[in-house]
Amino acid sequence: MSDARFPFAGLTGPIDCDIHPGMVSLAELFPHLEGRWVDHLQAYGVHLRQTFANTMTYPRLARDTARSDAWPPGGKPPGSDLDFLREQHLDAQNIAYGILQPLRPGVASERNLSFAAALARAVNSWQVEKWFKPEPRLKGSIVVAPDDADAAIAEIEHWAGHPGFVQVALPPKSLEPLGRKRYWPIFEAAAKAGLPIGIHVSGVAGHAITASGWPSFYAEDHNSNIAAIQATAISLIFEGVTTRWPDLRFVLIEGGLGWSTALAARLDRTWVRFSSELAHLIEAPSIHLKRSFHFTTQPIEEPDRKGMLTEMLREVGIERILFASDYPHWDYDDPRYAIPGDLTSVERQAILRNNAAALYGLKL
Amino acid sequence: MTKSIDCDIHPALASVKELIPFLDPYWREMEESRGTNALYMSSYPPAMPLSAGLGWKTGDPLPGADVEAVRRQVLDVGGCDAAVCNLLSGAAMVANPYYAAALCRAMNDWLAETWLAQDRRFRGSLVVPINNVPAAVEEIERRAGDYRFVQVLLYLGGETPLGRMQFWPIYEAAEKADFTIGIHPGTAYRHAPTPTGWPSFRAEDYANIPPAFEGQLMSLISEGVFQKYPKLRVVILESGVTWLPVFMWRYAKLWRGTRRETPWLDRSPDEIIRQQVFASIAPIDAADPVRGIERLCEAAGSDGMWLYASDYPHWQFDDPDPFHGLPSSLRERFATENPRSAYPRIARILNV
Numbered sequence: 177m178s179d180a181r182f183p184f185a186g187l188t189g190p191i192d193c194d195i196h197p198g199m200v201s202l203a204e205l206f207p208h209l210e211g212r213w214v215d216h217l218q219a220y221g222v223h224l225r226q227t228f229a230n231t232m233t234y235p236r237l238a239r240d241t242a243r244s245d246a247w248p249p250g251g252k253p254p255g256s257d258l259d260f261l262r263e264q265h266l267d268a269q270n271i272a273y274g275i276l277q278p279l280r281p282g283v284a285s286e287r288n289l290s291f292a293a294a295l296a297r298a299v300n301s302w303q304v305e306k307w308f309k310p311e312p313r314l315k316g317s318i319v320v321a322p323d324d325a326d327a328a329i330a331e332i333e334h335w336a337g338h339p340g341f342v343q344v345a346l347p348p349k350s351l352e353p354l355g356r357k358r359y360w361p362i363f364e365a366a367a368k369a370g371l372p373i374g375i376h377v378s379g380v381a382g383h384a385i386t387a388s389g390w391p392s393f394y395a396e397d398h399n400s401n402i403a404a405i406q407a408t409a410i411s412l413i414f415e416g417v418t419t420r421w422p423d424l425r426f427v428l429i430e431g432g433l434g435w436s437t438a439l440a441a442r443l444d445r446t447w448v449r450f451s452s453e454l455a456h457l458i459e460a461p462s463i464h465l466k467r468s469f470h471f472t473t474q475p476i477e478e479p480d481r482k483g484m485l486t487e488m489l490r491e492v493g494i495e496r497i498l499f500a501s502d503y504p505h506w507d508y509d510d511p512r513y514a515i516p517g518d519l520t521s522v523e524r525q526a527i528l529r530n531n532a533a534a535l536y537g538l539k540l
Numbered sequence: 541m542t543k544s545i546d547c548d549i550h551p552a553l554a555s556v557k558e559l560i561p562f563l564d565p566y567w568r569e570m571e572e573s574r575g576t577n578a579l580y581m582s583s584y585p586p587a588m589p590l591s592a593g594l595g596w597k598t599g600d601p602l603p604g605a606d607v608e609a610v611r612r613q614v615l616d617v618g619g620c621d622a623a624v625c626n627l628l629s630g631a632a633m634v635a636n637p638y639y640a641a642a643l644c645r646a647m648n649d650w651l652a653e654t655w656l657a658q659d660r661r662f663r664g665s666l667v668v669p670i671n672n673v674p675a676a677v678e679e680i681e682r683r684a685g686d687y688r689f690v691q692v693l694l695y696l697g698g699e700t701p702l703g704r705m706q707f708w709p710i711y712e713a714a715e716k717a718d719f720t721i722g723i724h725p726g727t728a729y730r731h732a733p734t735p736t737g738w739p740s741f742r743a744e745d746y747a748n749i750p751p752a753f754e755g756q757l758m759s760l761i762s763e764g765v766f767q768k769y770p771k772l773r774v775v776i777l778e779s780g781v782t783w784l785p786v787f788m789w790r791y792a793k794l795w796r797g798t799r800r801e802t803p804w805l806d807r808s809p810d811e812i813i814r815q816q817v818f819a820s821i822a823p824i825d826a827a828d829p830v831r832g833i834e835r836l837c838e839a840a841g842s843d844g845m846w847l848y849a850s851d852y853p854h855w856q857f858d859d860p861d862p863f864h865g866l867p868s869s870l871r872e873r874f875a876t877e878n879p880r881s882a883y884p885r886i887a888r889i890l891n892v
Binding site for chain 1: 589590696697698699700701702703704727730731732733734735736737738739740741742743744746747748750751752754755756758759762763780782783785786787789790791792793794795797798800801802823825826827832838839841855
């Protein structure tokens with residue numbers, strides 16, 4: 177493509193660490209499910225801790241959460257058509273690799289754990305067949321239902337070594353904070369498989385989405401994802417997960433990153449003040465935060481003042497930051513514009529692709 | 541420093557016996573027969589180092605319970621001309637709404653007699669039964685003429701986000717009487733302290749406080765409380781504070797994309813925060829507190845929001861004055877000018 181509007185044309189382009197693949201309908205999963213689960217899916221659907229059968233408690237302000245131009249020809253759902261994904265995003269932006277994060281169905285929050293295990297296998301097989309096989313630029317996440325640790329481990333072991341999967345997906349809104357002991361066998365399995373954990377905002381855990389109960393508006397729900405991401409990072413550090421598996425990496429996806437500097441200071445101050453309660457934590461929490469966690473760029477907090485965004489990125493640590501578009505969502509970030517112009521070109525390349533290539537073992 | 545105001549100190553009930561004289565016979569008997577045991581909040585168990593410093597043991601005088609000691613340490617040695625007393629009591633969180641109302645009334649009466657009457661420099665925050673809004677309004681109206689009370693104190697973790705319409709009569713009554721609304725950590729634990737459930741450690745609950753403040757502030761703003769009550773001032777207390785500018789950036793951006801759901805918002809949320817929200821700067825989550833303050837002002841685009849507080853007797857820092865090195869003009873702003881903006885009722889009496 178030789179269009180001057182697309183500066184990556186002809187160059188090795190970005191690695192996009194957050195793309196949401198869609199289905200025309202859940203029938204796309206049928207070939208990947210046993211008969212009994214096909215019937216179950218059709219009769220009972222996905223069973224979540226939420227008010228409505230077919231919509232979220234806080235409906236999005238954009239249909240399908242999508243940008244308005246992301247409907248493929250023929251009106252198929254956004255993200256459901258590989259050709260259109262290529263045309264509108266992968267080819268247009270010369271994306272080197274795109275990492276898929278399937279959000280629907282909500283496997284990790286499915287209350288029926290036998291069904292959840294079947295759905296996990298189906299979604300992962302669907303990623304392979306519909307996306308990885310025809311499109312080598314696409315990689316994905318092993319979806320599991322964490323509340324059945326044995327089934328989750330079996331799922332990880334099934335796909336370990338498959339070149340399409342670059343991480344294990346876990347939700348930041350789960351039944352318990354992810355650092356709790358019940359989830360530790362999953363971290364062991366991921367570490368053994370050499371896979372990082374991708375924690376993308378998701379999950380219908382049944383807990384009120386704020387510490388003071390249920391708010392009214394979608395914007396509040398959106399912001400509660402940041403609370404969940406922080407709570408998850410805190411839990412993984414304080415419980416000792418990042419101590420027990422110091423080489424395991426956690427990618428915090430779609431949770432912002434500007435909050436992490438204040439949090440690092442708060443965690444260190446907390447660790448000192450509650451030292452007798454956290455006696456098992458030998459190193460300062462800020463060291464864990466800098467070592468074990470990566471952050472994707474979308475959505476990014478945007479200061480008013482010129483230069484503050486760059487300062488923020490450098491403070492978090494350029495090497496920790498991974499570009500993500502969140503295609504096809506309404507708050508999508510275009511890689512042409514998303515990274516501030518006053519970063520050095522080495523810093524830009526790190527964020528746009530080199531950090532992700534190193535983390536996920538992707539050849540550029 | 542002249543005319544400085546300490547925006548957050550914590551007097552404490554040594555035992556529930558102190559409260560009994562302020563209860564009517566029916567509630568007196570309830571208290572005595574049910575053994576509620578002074579209603580210390582789970583958020584601040586009395587022996588925890590954060591609550592009381594190291595070395596406090598049962599049998600020792602409870603830090604914050606001795607008027608003379610507080611007067612000496614906060615007012616005389618600290619050099620304050622006014623200190624706002626914020627009670628951290630579970631009275632407001634009692635499940636029985638009538639019991640909660642009686643206990644809150646008694647706590648406010650206890651505060652008035654035991655503290656506010658002992659030294660003209662003490663100011664008080666009203667505790668109110670958040671789950672009994674008519675009684676809360678009645679309590680605010682009862683004390684509207686007593687200018688020793690300057691604030692209505694609400695706690696961070698309740699059953700329903702504070703912006704929701706069931707609480708609006710509280711804001712209406714507060715605005716009418718010029719009471720500031722203060723929000724302080726302390727949770728009823730009716731909900732998990734995080735959206736992903738219950739952490740294991742008290743340290744973890746503590747670390748998760750800033751997102752809880754985001755939720756409450758977002759609720760107040762998005763529900764339109766500041767539009768409905770344009771004179772209302774809200775103070776965020778003991779939050780760690782360095783989370784706030786980042787939240788302002790994030791919410792301003794989020795509002796641009798989601799504002800059709802909240803069409804009553806007439807300006808960007810960060811504008812609303814700069815104009816009507818204040819925050820105490822003790823403790824501050826920053827490796828270097830002085831640099832942290834400077835960055836706060838820069839990042840939030842305001843030096844008018846920040847309030848000096850000692851947070852006595854909580855043990856948040858090893859250095860009793862973490863702000864030495866701060867320019868005196870800023871110290872003046874935070875300890876004198878800003879508190880007077882945040883607490884219009886403070887200047888109504890005395891020479892402050």
